[in-house]
Amino acid sequence: MSNLYVYVFVICLILTSCTNKKKQYSFSFSDNYNEAIIPARFDNGRVYIPVSVVKKDIISDNLEECTYYFLFDTGTSEMVIDSVLNENDCFSIKYDNSFFRRIHTPAGITYSYPSFINDRSPLKIQIGSSFFDISECEIMDYAGRRNGILPAIQLGTKSIININLFQKYVALLSIIQNKSDSLSFVIEPYTSAPCVEDTLFVNNNDSIIAINGKFIMDIGMARGLTLSEEAKTKFPSLYCQDVIYRTANKGNDIVKFQQTPTINVHLKNISANVNIDFSRQMPPGITGVIGNAFLERINFAIDYQKLQLHYDVIPELYFPYRSESNSVKKWGVIIANIKMKVSDKVDYSLQIVQLIKGHKADLAGVELNDQIIEIDSKKVGVNLNDSLLMENVQNAESITIRKKNGRLIILD
Secondary structure, three states, rough: OOHHHHHHHHHHHHHHHHHHHHHHHHOOOOOOOOHEEOOOOOOOOOOEEEEEEEOOOOOOEEEEEEEEEEEEEEOOOOOOHHHHHOOOOOOOOOOOOOEEOOOOOOOOEEEEEEEEOOOOOOEEEEEOOOOEEEEEEEEHHHHHOOOOOEEHHHHHOEEEEEEOOOOOEEEEEEEOOOOOOEOOOOEEOOOOEEEEEEEEEEEEEOEEEEEEEEEEOOOOOOOOEEHHHHHHOOOHHHOOOOEEEEEEOOOEEEEEEEEEEEEEEEOEEEEEEOOOOEEEEOOOOOOOEEEEHHOOOEEEEEEEOOOEEEEEEHHHHOOOOOOOHHHHHHHHEEEEEEEEEEEEEEEEEEEEEEEEEEOOHHOOOOOOOOOOEEEOEOOOOOOOOOHHHHHHHHOOOOOEEEEEOOOOOOOO
């Protein structure tokens, strides 16, 4: 009889464990949950969503479909298409490049060309199993470095968006079950991003500093936390290092900011060890921007209709204490696999996109846009994704960098 009790007890433990795991990582118990998952890509701390473009051929009247991966972003309200990609037959959207629009972002001011598509024949796109008609978009000069940007708020008109950066999936849901914690938000007018008004707590040299204000949730930002220059006054003795950073668009190539070493930050019951950087270009009334290095600590669902962000905290044991990545500590750089168009041919280049001033690479004469051509004396493979390339650079004993003038710099 005692064996029967043990057997029942073990079965209960297994069922409880499975239920908790499901609750922890999923917002739906429905059988068709997997059908709602979008095959997203996660590279360099950002989310990329497959966008299928459907266009009718004028001559044959047949439907043509092309699929491209777009950066998934909560910080914009309109779809953005790269000017190089727009030359593809699936787009070919006409726009006036003499008229541009200034866009305020935490990284600075960027420029885009607004394009109005014929409402009677809108651009049809498919995300997962959902279809959307796009009658207005932005054309941006990414020079082929990025296909474009897909705004989360447009998907939020039809679905609740479940994002799990830790397990690397995105799902479009019709309902939310097994709700855990929730935050109310408003739509920030300059960026159209979810904006939470609350208090952040920062552990600074054994003292806890409270920062009250409005914080944007930005899944288009790989970094952890950006604060305004005003908020920096709360940290009189905080050590910062100077960083220069290259954005993807041509309108605002170089951004300079100061960044802290890894520091512990709390919001409600969410805790993460992240770098904090400071920006002079914050949207009006905004104290900070929370990015993916922080948001990866939660499995969250954005309900744009009810203005609620539901979330479950992922246990701390999955996140050992995070210090600066080896590529930053060892070389003082952050890299990206950049797509370029050269003589009507698309090619890839592993380039320096962020540089720590006064660190090894900077002192050796390395500059932004310089190209890494060898890792441990082996030529760089362009077919690797950003995360794997970054890992190779982090673990390397030496890297060879080619400058624009052809000069080679070897760091070891």
